[in-house]
Amino acid sequence: MEIDKRSGCPINLSLEVLGDKWSLIVIRDMMFGNRRHFRDLLTHSEERIASNILAARLKHLLSIGLITKRDDPSHSQKAIYSLTEPSIQLLPILAMIGGWGRKHLPVTPELSIRAELLEDGGPIMWEEFMNELREIHITNPIGGTNGQVASSVLARLTAAYIQTCERMEES
């Protein structure tokens, strides 16, 4: 692992690995948006990540074992990225960061509905979602990328997100 090791404190080491403004955003998009190809991560990015930053962050996450990369047989010339057990275990932290943001920062409704559902669902929902992520990213990393994801939590979060987007457009 490429770590500077400013110190061996677990909070410090975690921040050395994750504490830039983009790494957790990429993991968030793979986790909640099921974006697994470079182009999806780039073009659907709400924060308009630049392609050189995305490439650098993917390389960094690969180097520290938080994602894996393999050929996607269903897309010639395309690589598919998957989460690993350590990055899947970031879900409760992302859920809590989302909950903190909802409480203290000027969030927008359509982008906070999933954080709200995750917060309400609590640790039981997080466990369920982590099991689904293991299925999608580790057990069957090639199969689950066409929107036909056998995930009830991800499906619920996505449905709530789309519904809120539509409501915002109507109003």
Place this chain on the structure above:
Amino acid sequence: MEIDKRSGCPINLSLEVLGDKWSLIVIRDMMFGNRRHFRDLLTHSEERIASNILAARLKHLLSIGLITKRDDPSHSQKAIYSLTEPSIQLLPILAMIGGWGRKHLPVTPELSIRAELLEDGGPIMWEEFMNELREIHITNPIGGTNGQVASSVLARLTAAYIQTCERMEES
């Protein structure tokens, strides 16, 4: 609040506010080390934060309301920094980040004993510690800086840390 607002997603906004390599380190040192003066934060830093970075991070945290600054009557020419309700509510996130780091990264024993105790203590200990932090940083922000902190969780964490440091030196 000074936020770029790449997007209104709660995870993104939280990372815009906290997602540099130093802001959460400064909050960690105020929270777990009860370091409240510039010099303490600078000279006791395990990660050897540079004084210009520390000054910039304190200014940033002040600007977004995560810390406050006031004169400390017991130290002429010294300002005392305190956590606020939003930053105190980061404790569960820091505890979980520490737990994740302990599990997946090459931590050192003396700097991970507090993360271990916090993880074992779980949400009940976190609530207790947050109440103590409210007492130290909000109710009585001037009084609690001389090591005579009326905090049982902080005292326990500090004692375990010192004991582990001594054990490491002996071995």
